[in-house]
Amino acid sequence: xxxxxxxxxxxxxxxxDVNLTPMLDVVFILLIFFIVTAQFIKxxxxxxxxxxxxxxxxxxxxxxxxxIDENDDIxxxxxIVRIEELGFQVGELRQDNPQGKIVVQPDRDSxxxxxxEVMRVLSEKEGLTGIEISTEKD
Amino acid sequence: MRGRTQQxxxxxEVNMTPMLDVVFILLIFFIVTANFDRxxAMVLEPPPPPSPDQPTDPVxxxxxxxxxxxxxxxxxxxxxxxxIRPTIERLRAEEPxxxxxxMAHPDARNETLLLLRDKAYDANVDKVNILLSGx
Numbered sequence: 511x512x513x514x515x516x517x518x519x520x521x522x523x524x525x526x527d528v529n530l531t532p533m534l535d536v537v538f539i540l541l542i543f544f545i546v547t548a549q550f551i552k553x554x555x556x557x558x559x560x561x562x563x564x565x566x567x568x569x570x571x572x573x574x575x576x577x578i579d580e581n582d583d584i585x586x587x588x589x590i591v592r593i594e595e596l597g598f599q600v601g602e603l604r605q606d607n608p609q610g611k612i613v614v615q616p617d618r619d620s621x622x623x624x625x626x627e628v629m630r631v632l633s634e635k636e637g638l639t640g641i642e643i644s645t646e647k648d
Numbered sequence: 649m650r651g652r653t654q655q656x657x658x659x660x661e662v663n664m665t666p667m668l669d670v671v672f673i674l675l676i677f678f679i680v681t682a683n684f685d686r687x688x689a690m691v692l693e694p695p696p697p698p699s700p701d702q703p704t705d706p707v708x709x710x711x712x713x714x715x716x717x718x719x720x721x722x723x724x725x726x727x728x729x730x731x732i733r734p735t736i737e738r739l740r741a742e743e744p745x746x747x748x749x750x751m752a753h754p755d756a757r758n759e760t761l762l763l764l765r766d767k768a769y770d771a772n773v774d775k776v777n778i779l780l781s782g783x
Contacts, residue, residue, distance in 0.1 A: 520775045525710075525767060527661075530664050530668065536666065536741065537668070537671055537672065537675060538671065538674055541671060541674055541675045541678065542698070542703070544675065544678030544679055544682050545678055545683060547756075548678055548681060548682055550681070551685070555769035561759040561763060563690050563762055563763060563764040563765075564748070564766055564769070564770065565690055565763060565766050565769035565770065566688045566689055566690040567688070567689065567690075567727070568686045568688060568689075569686060569687045569689045570686045571686075572685055572686070572687060575687075578758075584677060607672075610696075612726070613687045613689050615661065616758040617758070617772065618718045618757060618759035619655075619757055619759070620757070620758050620759075621754060621755050621756070621758070622714070622752040622753065622755070622756040622757070622758055622761055622778075622780065623754030623780060624758075625753070625758050625761070626695055626778060626779075626780050629694035629695065629778075630694055630695050633695070634675060634697070635691070635696035635699075639693065639694070640691040640692070640693055640694075641692050641693075641694055642687070642689035642690070642691060642692075643689055643690050643691070643762060644688065644689050645688045645690050646688065646761065647688060648690045
């Protein structure tokens with residue numbers, strides 16, 4: 511009786527003991543993948559009305575987002591940035607994200623002067639010859 | 649002998665459940681914060697840096713003026729947005745390799761600029777300078 515009990519207990523223990531090692535391997539690989547691909551983009555915090563154009567393309571990976579709302583306020587990282595501070599702020603965000611592309615999101619109704627000033631600052635700061643301007647998704 | 653092997657097996661059996669919990673929480677955190685966001689974007693050329701001496705421009709240029717009410721003027725004729733592409737194509741057929749410049753009033757709307765640049769892409773213009781007009 512005692513012997514029988516011990517055997518049945520051992521059998522139940524064997525059943526509970528699932529081999530977790532292969533799953534752990536998979537989970538670790540997923541974890542490492544997501545850690546490596548993780549990029550923390552600071553969202554501007556406003557969603558401007560974008561223009562709808564034909565000659566746009568998908569931009570990836572994103573790095574720094576700069577939004578211009580309909581009142582010509584420039585937003586980065588949920589805060590209004592003055593044009594004089596823009597270069598500095600871009601440099602700050604560049605430290606976190608050295609590779610991502612800069613995308614400017616101007617509102618349809620924002621003024622040309624604001625966008626052109628932003629582009630001038632970005633080209634001086636980053637030496638860009640073309641600046642990605644966000645457009646309406648199809 | 650038999651007792652000793654059993655004891656070794658018990659020692660090797662580490663309890664992995666707490667570590668698995670932590671790993672799962674990390675995994676879920678990184679999945680949630682991972683962004684595979686994409687933006688649709690069109691490339692616009694920034695204004696060129698001011699050059700100290702303005703050389704006389706030998707390149708023929710098509711200048712598209714946009715005023716503060718978003719009216720579009722080329723060669724002192726006003727155009728609708730839909731007429732811009734044929735106009736650029738016609739002017740570039742007359743004078744091949746003309747540069748295209750958009751002179752925008754500071755109060756012009758950015759949608760107009762983007763749509764104009766879009767039409768220029770349609771007309772196979774690979775570089776358009778966008779400048780601010782005097783105001």
